[in-house]
Each structure stands twice: as structure tokens, then as C-alpha cells.
Amino acid sequence: MYTGGYMGxxxxxxxxxxxxxxxxLPEKIAKDFIGGAGFGIKYLFDxxxxxxxxxxxxxxxxxxxxxxxxxxxxxxxxxxVTTKSPLTNAVGMALSGGYxxxxxxxxxxxxxxxxxxxxxxxxxxxxxxxxxIRKADKIWGMNTIDTQDVLKQELKEESARIACIGPAGxxxxxxxxxxxxxxxxxxxxxxxxxxxxxxxxxxxxxxxxVPIGNEELFKKARSAMLAGMKESPMxxxxxxxxxxxMVVDATSALGIFxxxxxxxxGEDDYTESLGAESSVARTLGNEHCYGCxxxxxxxxxxxxxxxxxxxxxxxxxxxxxxxxxxxxxxxNHDAVIHADHLCDKLGLDTISVGVTIGFAMELYESGLLxxxxxxxxxxxxxxxxxxxxxxxEIAYRNEGIGSLLCDGSKVLAEQxxxxxxxxxxxxxxxxxxxxxxxxAKAHGLNYVTSYTGADHxxxxxxxxxxxxxxxxxxxxxxxxxxxxxxxxxxDLRSATCDCPTMCGFLIDMALxxxxxxxxxxxxxxxxxxxxxxxxxxVIGARVNNLARAFNLTAGLTKADDTYPERILTEPIKxxxxxxxxxxxxxxxxxxxDYYDSRNWTKxxxxxxxxxxxxxxxxxxxxxxxxxxx
Amino acid sequence: xxxxxxxxxTIYSFEKxxxxxKSQKILLKSDSTVMDIIDILTSVYGKTLRDKLIxxxxxxxxxxxxxxxxxxxxxxxxxxxVDDGDEFIVMPPVGGG
Numbered sequence: 001m002y003t004g005g006y007m008g009x010x011x012x013x014x015x016x017x018x019x020x021x022x023x024x025l026p027e028k029i030a031k032d033f034i035g036g037a038g039f040g041i042k043y044l045f046d047x048x049x050x051x052x053x054x055x056x057x058x059x060x061x062x063x064x065x066x067x068x069x070x071x072x073x074x075x076x077x078x079x080x081v082t083t084k085s086p087l088t089n090a091v092g093m094a095l096s097g098g099y100x101x102x103x104x105x106x107x108x109x110x111x112x113x114x115x116x117x118x119x120x121x122x123x124x125x126x127x128x129x130x131x132x133i134r135k136a137d138k139i140w141g142m143n144t145i146d147t148q149d150v151l152k153q154e155l156k157e158e159s160a161r162i163a164c165i166g167p168a169g170x171x172x173x174x175x176x177x178x179x180x181x182x183x184x185x186x187x188x189x190x191x192x193x194x195x196x197x198x199x200x201x202x203x204x205x206x207x208x209x210v211p212i213g214n215e216e217l218f219k220k221a222r223s224a225m226l227a228g229m230k231e232s233p234m235x236x237x238x239x240x241x242x243x244x245x246m247v248v249d250a251t252s253a254l255g256i257f258x259x260x261x262x263x264x265x266g267e268d269d270y271t272e273s274l275g276a277e278s279s280v281a282r283t284l285g286n287e288h289c290y291g292c293x294x295x296x297x298x299x300x301x302x303x304x305x306x307x308x309x310x311x312x313x314x315x316x317x318x319x320x321x322x323x324x325x326x327x328x329x330x331x332n333h334d335a336v337i338h339a340d341h342l343c344d345k346l347g348l349d350t351i352s353v354g355v356t357i358g359f360a361m362e363l364y365e366s367g368l369l370x371x372x373x374x375x376x377x378x379x380x381x382x383x384x385x386x387x388x389x390x391x392x393e394i395a396y397r398n399e400g401i402g403s404l405l406c407d408g409s410k411v412l413a414e415q416x417x418x419x420x421x422x423x424x425x426x427x428x429x430x431x432x433x434x435x436x437x438x439x440a441k442a443h444g445l446n447y448v449t450s451y452t453g454a455d456h457x458x459x460x461x462x463x464x465x466x467x468x469x470x471x472x473x474x475x476x477x478x479x480x481x482x483x484x485x486x487x488x489x490x491d492l493r494s495a496t497c498d499c500p501t502m503c504g505f506l507i508d509m510a511l512x513x514x515x516x517x518x519x520x521x522x523x524x525x526x527x528x529x530x531x532x533x534x535x536x537x538v539i540g541a542r543v544n545n546l547a548r549a550f551n552l553t554a555g556l557t558k559a560d561d562t563y564p565e566r567i568l569t570e571p572i573k574x575x576x577x578x579x580x581x582x583x584x585x586x587x588x589x590x591x592x593d594y595y596d597s598r599n600w601t602k603x604x605x606x607x608x609x610x611x612x613x614x615x616x617x618x619x620x621x622x623x624x625x626x627x628x629x
Numbered sequence: 630x631x632x633x634x635x636x637x638x639t640i641y642s643f644e645k646x647x648x649x650x651k652s653q654k655i656l657l658k659s660d661s662t663v664m665d666i667i668d669i670l671t672s673v674y675g676k677t678l679r680d681k682l683i684x685x686x687x688x689x690x691x692x693x694x695x696x697x698x699x700x701x702x703x704x705x706x707x708x709x710x711v712d713d714g715d716e717f718i719v720m721p722p723v724g725g726g
Binding site for chain 2: 232233234237238239241242244246247249250253254255271275276277439462464465466467468469472473474475476477509513576577
């Protein structure tokens with residue numbers, strides 16, 4: 001049995017019946033899935049049928065930090081929220097850092113499961129063993145920043161940590177996020193699920209300590225981890241000072257920083273206006289998540305230009321410089337800072353929102369969207385004011401542009417028709433993140449096959465983007481070997497970041513050479529369980545296979561593992577990736593390689609043999625019931 | 630022996646090791662390799678740069694080397710041949726979101 005790391009308890013709150021219960025965290029689940037996304041996917045698979053309406057009463061929201069959260073492990077204050085996504089109809093899993101994740105552990109819980117639906121707006125107050133459902137009439141309609149302030153006052157708990165939704169979640173935008181402090185469980189519409197349950201916020205205050213199962217091993221592993229971080233030529237010398245905004249310069253050099261809804265990637269230079277140098281000029285200082293010595297978050301102040309933006313402080317990451325910057329053709333740095341802040345405040349995912357606005361701009365310029373439909377906004381590429389105004393319209397689902405755009409690119413394409421879906425940049429409904437997949441083929445194959453849709457964080461490919469030799473470097477333009485590589489990256493990311501729950505930046509940039517060993521030793525040290533280095537990739541495979549099984553029961557098929565037509569037919573026209581695209585034949589070849597590597601059928605269904613090897617009998621049963629196996 | 634011209638590029642935060650320049654052209658003998666590019670850069674910018682780029686005779690861990698957009702680690706490493714007009718990028722491996 002585990003003797004540390006875990007608090008040993010699952011907290012279950014049913015908003016329909018108002019029942020609040022706790023149960024023991026089973027050792028088998030702990031050992032087979034570690035925590036975080038692993039716990040989320042396991043509970044989702046067992047308790048939510050695949051065909052459930054994502055915004056219906058039967059869907060659940062599962063919050064799970066990892067066994068290292070709240071210990072002295074560096075960079076482990078992270079938490080996964082897992083649900084059935086209204087944006088993709090697949091597994092929706094979003095991670096966030098900050099302080100909220102450890103607070104739930106300090107209150108005594110490894111998992112929080114929200115069930116049912118409240119008849120009126122409520123919030124949840126968890127103070128150690130005392131858990132109550134409270135009325136939220138006063139804060140319903142409020143933005144996320146004020147909600148956190150007002151709740152702390154109401155509860156007379158300045159130290160409470162709060163995760164909440166803003167107007168976007170209340171209005172069930174499928175791009176709505178859950179916000180804690182300035183951080184977001186951003187993607188896949190998890191905020192809409194919370195809104196559909198009439199749950200405005202979760203406030204937590206805990207006073208317990210997270211026990212350590214094997215002090216000696218934990219100390220040793222922690223020292224090795226800190227030494228690995230210190231030795232990294234990247235982590236402290238560059239990344240902690242500049243954060244992710246410096247990636248704008250790197251991907252621009254590679255010719256994969258997408259712009260204007262991917263129609264002119266590589267043709268326009270954004271490094272001067274949105275790159276590291278202009279970012280540094282606006283940086284006030286950095287912020288840290290709990291227990292993180294790196295502090296990559298860079299707080300920035302909009303100082304000049306348009307009066308609407310001046311004085312706004314926010315912390316746009318690389319992805320946001322793409323989505324609300326280059327993807328909409330916007331080069332006004334202060335506008336991006338302001339737009340980022342607006343998304344946090346209103347509770348929206350910056351990536352999906354920016355990409356959807358970029359798509360709408362292309363439709364507007366090509367005459368498929370009229371000025372009447374855009375509520376009078378002149379949605380031309382580069383019009384920063386129109387981009388900023390569209391965000392508020394989306395959050396409130398306002399008639400016109402708001403209601404057209406608030407459910408993302410896929411729904412927008414369905415409403416517009418006329419072949420517009422070719423330029424709707426999403427996979428399974430989730431908008432593309434900031435790497436043009438035409439110039440990074442394994443990175444892109446992960447968009448196609450990730451259980452969450454186009455999600456860079458489920459299988460980042462450093463082997464082709466950086467030439468990392470773990471296990472070996474790959475040419476980013478060629479399709480050969482990319483199926484296996486994508487599987488490897490997805491399983492590694494799940495097992496070493498998403499489950500334990502450690503920061504992906506740390507593992508990708510500083511510790512890729514020791515990721516498996518580090519996970520095994522840190523988790524074993526914290527929990528007292530015996531997890532070996534060779535178990536780690538098996539756990540990653542288990543999580544990805546179970547998520548795939550959920551998606552199949554939700555009705556997804558091989559046909560959903562694809563790109564929009566633009567990626568399959570239009571080469572990148574300029575820059576460091578000029579001439580490259582992913583032909584349908586190449587995609588088919590990479591997909592076959594991926595399915596084969598995973599021991600899935602040609603239709604992308606995990607075989608009984610593979611599921612059995614991974615101990616996923618529950619998946620065999622459900623897939624057979626559905627006639628899928 | 631004829632000469633070839635190569636463009637060397639880097640990004641913000643590493644340009645300080647390359648004379649503060651994001652882009653520069655260098656001349657090499659034909660039939661040169663990536664190692665020859667690094668030798669020339671070292672002769673201009675000194676040992677600090679070399680220590681950042683080469684460790685134990687191999688490309689230093691934690692740096693990115695691209696020849697015409699392709700990682701040299703998937704080509705012939707430091708022995709990769711270069712041609713007239715090639716673009717060589719060296720930068721730290723920054724990623725994420």
C-alpha cells in the first residue's frame with residue numbers, strides 16, 4: 001500500500017442531490033495511473049458513458065493533482081481536470097499549475113469529482129474536512145479576477161485558493177476555461193462543463209501535510225532532479241529569464257510560426273513586434289508556481305499605443321502570441337497583452353479564441369462572412385481593435401459575431417458552410433496550437449492522434465524540432481518513423497508529466513535524458529510504491545489506450561484522425577519550411593505506422609491483445625458491448 | 630580552391646555569443662562541413678562560443694543546429710557537408726506553449 005504522496009481520499013460532490021462523500025483512493029488505481037490525467041481518464045472511463053451529453057447532468061468534472069503535488073518536489077504543483085469535452089466530444093483533459101493544485105492536497109484529497117447539476121448557481125467551499133455547497137447568486141455574472149477577490153472576502157480566508165469560471169463558462173462557450181489566479185485549465189471547453197453544472201467556483205483551504213513514503217529515496221531523487229535542472233544549458237540561463245515568449249523567435253527561424261490562419265506562414269516576420277526582445281521591454285518580473293525555482297511566467301505591462309490597452313498587466317505565453325497575435329495578423333504587442341488579460345478575466349482559452357477569430361477574419365476577407373454577421377466589426381487580418389472586441393462578444397455569446405464564434409472553429413465552419421471547413425484549423429474540434437504541422441511532421445501527427453484533438457502538450461516532438469537525441473534525432477520534414485515517434489512522445493509525456501503531475505517545460509527542456517528514471521524514483525520516493533523505470537512507459541501507454549477506448553465509445557472513428565484540407569494540399573509558401581505540406585498519402589502512411597506501433601487495428605481500434613497486456617479489461621468489455629472489438 | 634558563402638543565423642538571447650548579430654555571412658572553402666563553420670565562428674568570437682557549441686567533440690547537449698531547416702543530428706552531425714548559399718541556424722532549444 002502507498003504510505004505517502006497520496007492523501008488517500010477521493011472527494012465526491014453531487015450537485016443534483018447535494019450529497020458530499022469521501023472514499024478511499026484504491027492502491028491499484030494509484031499504481032496503474034499515478035495521478036493527474038491518469039486518474040482523470042480512469043474515473044471518466046469507469047463512470048461516464050462515452051455517449052453522454054458533455055453539457056448534460058451525467059457528465060462529470062474530475063480534478064486530480066499528482067502524488068508529488070504538495071511535497072518538496074520541484075515543479076509539481078499541477079493538476080488535471082478531466083471531463084467529456086463539449087468542444088471535441090472526446091476526452092477533455094486540461095492541466096494547470098499555480099497554487100490551487102497543492103491546496104487540494106493540503107485539504108486532504110487526491111481527487112475531486114463533481115457530479116450532477118445544481119438548480120441554481122453555487123460554489124464549493126472545501127476547508128480541510130469541512131465541505132459545503134454555497135449559493136453563488138452574488139458572484140454569478142462576475143469576471144474571474146473579481147470572483148476570486150470577493151470569495152476570499154466572503155469566506156474571510158485570504159489564503160484560500162480558488163478555481164472559477166467567468167461569463168464565458170456561464171454562457172456555455174465551448175472555448176471556456178477554468179481560471180485559478182491568472183492561470184488556466186484552458187482548453188477543450190472544461191469551463192463550459194463547469195458552467196453547465198451551475199458551479200461558479202471551487203474555493204479550497206487546507207492545513208495538512210503531504211506525507212513522504214520513502215524519505216531516503218525521495219531525497220536522493222530530488223537531489224538528482226535539482227542537479228539535472230541546474231546542469232541544463234537552457235533552463236536557468238535562458239528560459240527562466242525569458243519564458244515561452246522567446247519561442248516566437250525560434251519557431252520563426254524554423255518557418256513554422258503560423259500566421260493569418262495558416263494562409264501565409266513564413267511570409268511575414270513577427271519577431272520584431274511579438275518576439276523575445278519586444279517582450280523583455282514590457283516585462284515587469286516573473287512569477288512562480290508553488291515549489292518551482294524556475295518561474296517562467298513573465299508578467300508584462302502594456303505601456304504604449306492605444307489607450308484601451310495601456311496599463312493592462314498580463315502574462316501571455318508563446319501560444320497566445322500566436323493565437324491572438326500572428327494568427328489574427330496582429331502585430332501590436334500591447335493589444336496581445338490586453339487580449340490575453342481579457343481572456344483570463346472572461347474565462348476563455350486564448351488558443352481556441354484566437355484561432356477562431358483568425359478563421360473568421362479569413363472568411364470575412366474572402367466574403368463568406370458579412371459585416372452584418374460580424375456585428376459591424378471590420379474583421380480584417382491585423383485589425384487589433386476588432387480582435388479585442390470580438391473576445392467580449394464571444395464570452396457573452398452576444399447575438400451576431402458572439403454567437404457565431406463562441407463554440408469554436410468547427411461549429412463556425414458548420415454554420416457558414418460553402419467549403420469553409422477546409423480552412424477551419426482544428427482536429428476533432430480543438431483548434432491548432434502554435435506550430436505549423438506542415439514543417440514538423442511528428443509534432444503534427446500528434447495533433448491528429450492525441451486523445452484531446454490538436455494539442456501540442458500531449459506529444460511534443462523535440463527530436464525533430466530541436467534535434468534532441470532521445471531516443472534519436474529526426475528530420476522534421478520527412479514522414480518516415482513518425483508514427484512510432486509520436487506514440488513514444490505521447491506515452492512519455494503522459495507518464496512523466498501529465499500523471500505525476502510534473503511540468504512539461506521542465507521535462508522537455510532540462511531533463512529529457514532522465515525523464516523515465518526521474519519519474520520512477522520521484523514517485524516511488526514520495527509514495528513508497530515500487531515503480532520501476534521500465535514501468536513508466538507502460539503507464540503512459542495505458543493512459544493513452546484507455547483514452548482512445550473512451551473516444552471510440554463516444555463515437556469517434558479513424559475519420560476523425562485527420563487534418564483540415566489546407567494542411568493536406570497547400571504548401572508553406574515562404575521561410576524555413578517553404579514548400580512543405582502533408583499529403584494525404586503521407587498522412588495515411590504515418591497513421592498506419594502509428595496504429596501498427598500501438599498494436600491497434602487498421603481502423604485505429606486497440607486490439608484485445610494490447611488492452612489485455614496493459615491490464616485494461618474494463619476497456620475490452622465496453623468496446624465489445626459497443627461492437628467495436 | 631573556390632569559396633562558398635554561408636549565412637549563419639541565431640535568435641534573441643544567443644546573439645550575444647555571435648557578436649550581437651542575428652544574421653551574418655561567412656566564407657568557407659568549398660567542401661567544408663558544419664565543423665568548419667564552427668571553427669570559423671570560434672576564431673572570430675572566441676572560446677566562450679566554442680564551449681557553448683561543442684562538448685567532448687560533439688554538438689553540445691541543449692543546443693539546436695539546423696542546416697537549411699534540418700537538424701544536423703539527423704544528417705551527419707558536425708561532419709555534414711555544406712554548400713554555397715546554405716543557411717545554418719544555431720539556437721537554444723526553446724519550446725512549449
